[in-house]
Amino acid sequence: MRVYRGRGDSIEADRAVSDRVVERVAADREPAVRVWRPHPQVAFGRRDARVEGYDRARELADERGFPPVEREVGGRAVAYTGATVAFARVTPVADSRSGLRVRYDAATADLLDALGSLGADAREGEPPDSFCPGTHSVRADCGGRSRKLAGLAQRVRADAAVVAGVLVVRDHAAIASVLDPVYAALDVPFDPGTVGSVARAGGRTDPDAVVDAVAGALVGDAAGDASVQRVG
Known part of the structure; x- marks a missing residue:
């Protein structure tokens, strides 16, 4: 298994890295894991692009220092601050309809194993009106209420499947601040108080430590055969 760390020099270069990882897995049939800290941005989902307030939502994100981009996987808008951790596990598939x-x-x-190793007590699920609402989410009870730490999405091609996600490390306030007006423009219910983080859940606040823990958990039993590739 190949493990990719680091990021490209720009948002565009970074996205190209992810595309190349998928193409390589599809070609050589060897699974890969990528864990990194994307550049600050708001990544909109395909559903966002179809609503009336999309252009205004993009403007609001850009005004706050978060360049707007569109992502291929499903779900609603997510924000990255530079400390937020993104992860993806890419596996070859023979039948895109199963698994x-x-x-x-x-x-x-x-x-969840990675978060436990970081000292954060988390579980599957999410509170109502959280960012990027979806069935596949991770939450933690912190500060007297349930808060979302991570969301996962999946993209399946004929030759490869990508399970990707975003994990908030310590930047919950910044993410809540930018997503509040963005979601209002998109007319999507959002409660800024539902944004959690590893730090808010009592875990380690060093983003690099979080990258290490998530990468190790996603590689799992293949760690002994993993080769690390540095990006950027």
Whole structure:
């Protein structure tokens, strides 16, 4: 298994890295894991691009120092601050119609293991009106209420499947601040108080330590055969 660390020099270069990882897995049939800290941005989902307030939402993100981009996987807008951790496990597939739930369950379990190793007590699920609402999420009870730490999405091609996600490390206030007006423009219910973080859940606040823990959990039993590739 190949493990990719680091990021490209720009948002565009960084996205190109992710595309190349998928193409390589599809070509050589060897699974890969990528864990990194994306450049600050708000990444909008395909559903966002179809609503009336999309252009205004993009403007609001840009005004706050978060360049707007569109992502290929499903879900609603997510924000990255530079400390936020993104992760993806790419596996070759022979039948794109099977394995969806298995891949989601495995990635969620691995993420929970990583969070436990960081000292954060998390579990599957999410509070109402949280960012990027969806079935496959991770939450923690902190500060007297349930807060979302991570969301996962999946993209399946004929030759490869990508389970990807975003994990808030310590930047919950910044993410809540930018997503509040963005979601209002998109007319999507959002409660800024539901944004959690590893730090808010009592875990380690060093983003690099979080990258290490998530990468190790996603690689799992293949760690002995993993080769690390540095990006950027």
